[in-house]
Amino acid sequence: EGSFGPYSPAPFMPCDKEFLVLIALRDGRHFLHRHVTLDVVFGGERCGRLDEVLAFAERMRFPEHGLILREREHGSEGQEQHKGISDPDQLLELAEHLLGRHGSLWACTDQRAMLNPTRMTAIAATAEGFVKEMSTCCPACGEVHFAVVEQLTGLPCAWCGTPTEMVRALVRGCAVCGHRSQVPRADGQVAADPGKCPSCNP
Ligand SMILES: [Zn+2]
Ligand SMILES: [Zn+2]
Structure with a gap:
């Protein structure tokens, strides 16, 4: 399912929010994956x-x-x-x-996917991300879908170290045993652009 509308961090830009749900018919468990992209053909x-x-x-x-x-x-x-x-x-x-x-x-x-190839690409990216999340297993119990459940902000400024609003780390969690662990950002970035710093660029 997908929806098009303003991107909340910058509402003047349109975005596509897609989500996919996998339902395991054997035991009725639901797995959900969301994907947001600014690459849209929408107007x-x-x-x-x-x-x-x-x-x-x-x-x-x-x-x-x-x-x-x-x-x-x-x-x-x-x-x-x-x-x-x-x-x-x-x-x-x-x-x-x-x-x-x-x-x-x-x-x-x-916006129906068969008439909007840009949306098809977004759905493919959602599916690829979902596969990655599904195949990440819980280190404590081995269950699938050890997925990102939280994003921690506070990436330090590259100049002065002040925490910014940018994502510092991700938290993965297991829906079965409750195990959680903190992992670095997927892009490996460890410091924020001083332009995003409340102290260097108030
Ligand atoms: Zn700074
Ligand atoms: Zn687990």
Whole structure:
């Protein structure tokens, strides 16, 4: 399942939040993996002219990425709406039709994975991360999915050592025996850019 919306640390940037769930039918256990990426093709725009529709389509990497055209921004019952547009002739025809009939239209990306290859890449990355987390086993009891359960902030500033808001370490935990252990950041970074320091760059 995925959702698109503002990225909370920088709300002016859109992000894709994907999650995958694995359910073990043998005993009903659930395993969950989340992945957030800023690499998205996601947007919507009101257009009053055909050239605006075409410029928007080009920015949204159409026709590789599918579009939706409808009368109004917010979906309401009974409004004219065309989903899954991925053919340039069809886009022209539907845009001319909607503009002629309603004077303007709302164009937006179709976020369904089969129409958005950028989202397909995000789902693949989610699956790869999930496999890594699933195959990390608890050092205490050997159970699978010794996964990251917490991120500890306070990565020290490279100049003065003051703790910053950046992640310092990860905590992995076992859902079966409760064992927890602290591990370094995956990228190996041990000091923060002084630009992120509350003391060097207040
Ligand atoms: Zn500093
Ligand atoms: Zn364990």
